[in-house]
Amino acid sequence: MTTRTIGCDTADGLSRAVRRIARDHGLEPSVRGRLVLSVAAVAEPAIAQPAVAEPAVAQPAGHTSLSWTFQCDDDDRAGLLTLAVGLDDSAALPSAEAAAALPLPADAVTGREVVWRLPATPAPPDAAGVEAAGSPADDAALVEEELRAVVARTDALTAEHRRLKDELAETNSGVLALYVQLDERDAQLRKAHGQTLRELEDALRPAPLEVDGLELAVHYAPAGTDAPTGGDLYDWFVLPDGTVHITVVDALGHGVTSTRGALNVTHAVRTLALEGHHLQSIVARTDEILLPFDRSVMATVLLARIDPATGELTVANGSHPPALLTRGDGGARYLEARGRGIGFPMPGSDRLLTEKMAPGDLLLLYTDGLTESRRNPVEGEKRLIEAAYEHLHAPIEEIPGAIADDMHTVILHPDDTLALAVRIRS
Incomplete structure (x- = not known):
């Protein structure tokens, strides 16, 4: 088990690094996309925003660190990927409530780090590595893959919602029919009860x-x-x-x-x-x-x-x-x-x-x-x-x-x- 750490001073660089780590360790595209969004949201206060024009005096860049560890048993290829984003002292650390509300909720906030622990597979030996520069086309393909996963998930949820809505409508229709039957039955019982009472009252009266x-x-x-x-x-x-x-x-x-x-x-x-x-x-x-x-x-x-x-x-x-x-x-x-x-x-x-x-x-x-x-x-x-x-x-x-x-x-x-x-x- 080896922990690797890199420094990231830009939002784009941090997102590419997280995306490549997630890809190399076999994370599903939908999980990968939410992890990228979550890491970017945590690191945003610590990363300097790019200036609109060249400043007269250079501005110091914010700094974040990205570390990750993969751990698995010898007889099992599946394991656990632990990914941590470290923030310098100048950045605000998210609260436990904010970390739990991220697109992919963080598992822990410890010291100056926000940590995710995810089921994963080990990176293949021929992985390009995080430090290697990937072509924009490669990054675009990964993003497109994530978008397709999100769309597919949305479509699945929409279909499930439509199915549940149809089932609910059918159930409501059945319940309404049952209420109608019960109401008719209640009316029949009230009528029979009233008739019995009238007959009893008539029986008590003299002719x-x-x-x-x-x-x-x-x-x-x-x-x-x-x-x-x-x-x-x-x-x-x-x-x-x-x-x-x-x-x-x-x-x-x-x-x-x-x-x-x-x-x-x-x-x-x-x-x-x-x-x-x-x-x-x-x-x-x-x-x-x-x-x-x-x-x-x-x-x-x-x-x-x-x-x-x-x-x-x-x-x-x-x-x-x-x-x-x-x-x-x-x-x-x-x-x-x-x-x-x-x-x-x-x-x-x-x-x-x-x-x-x-x-x-x-x-x-x-x-x-x-x-x-x-x-x-x-x-x-x-x-x-x-x-x-x-x-x-x-x-x-x-x-x-x-x-x-x-x-x-x-x-x-x-x-x-x-x-x-x-x-x-x-």
Whole structure:
């Protein structure tokens, strides 16, 4: 292993020397070209620029040294070429970051030298040598060879970029098609889910009730689409004596759990009513029936009996918001019947409240989600009277939903909402 060193005072001479060393040691033309550019960039501060005109006083030339060593194992022709550019004390040495950013990054910056270590082959014995003067044609051929290598590399990179771009476009097309399929599938699932929920909701509702002399309609809206069943339920049916029984239940909580509790309450009330139990006793008896099966159920209950022939109305209450009776002649009042609901201490209705409904009168039974969507429930009850007046003479099937829309222009506290309207037919 022998280290050879030469001095270089011009950029052209340094470039020719590096190019010949790289050629003699079998470096690829593209690597050779980047090495020449990198060495020139490092040596530029130390090499004097040629003057435009002859100076009156000669300027000292900058100085660089170029040293190179080839090392290889005896049994292996491939080896390592170490090439170093030394700068004199007047030149600025590049930083490690600048050396790493060269066209061919340097391997080390040590002392006053910038070093490259490159896989190479030994120079052939008949090599012309760095010191030998080569013809301009030889240098031009080497430069042309380097340019061709750069062009070929550029073309290869361009082709690779085009291939990757085509693959990316194809992948994006496939991903887009997958998104479309997933979106269609999601739409199908949402449709099926919605259909199932509607069927479930319909299964929870009693059959529509047709009674001579009465008009009935109901509106229900859950607190959110993720829990469409809720704990607000109703039941209506005709008793053997011809009176209509209506139950409105609001079970504590939301979702399927509260729905189960509300269903248990409505079924127990229906059973007791059909067995002929007195209206005032049904709330307390329902609590007694459900207590052994579900100690966690808590629900408010409002029971109403209406005689379509006479218009006689009887109401029992277990902690539920009072029914609103709006008269056809303009009067309105809440039917305050005190009591405590299912699961409450001492459950039951304290007393019954009786009214006489006339043709055109509107009875509104509801859950607290209708009046307590804002901060002030008292203000909600006042607005409910105004909304009932506004829609008093509308078709019965439109009244509950229209009232709910008027009450829910602003919703601060979302809750399940049930509104049930009964009107004596004129």
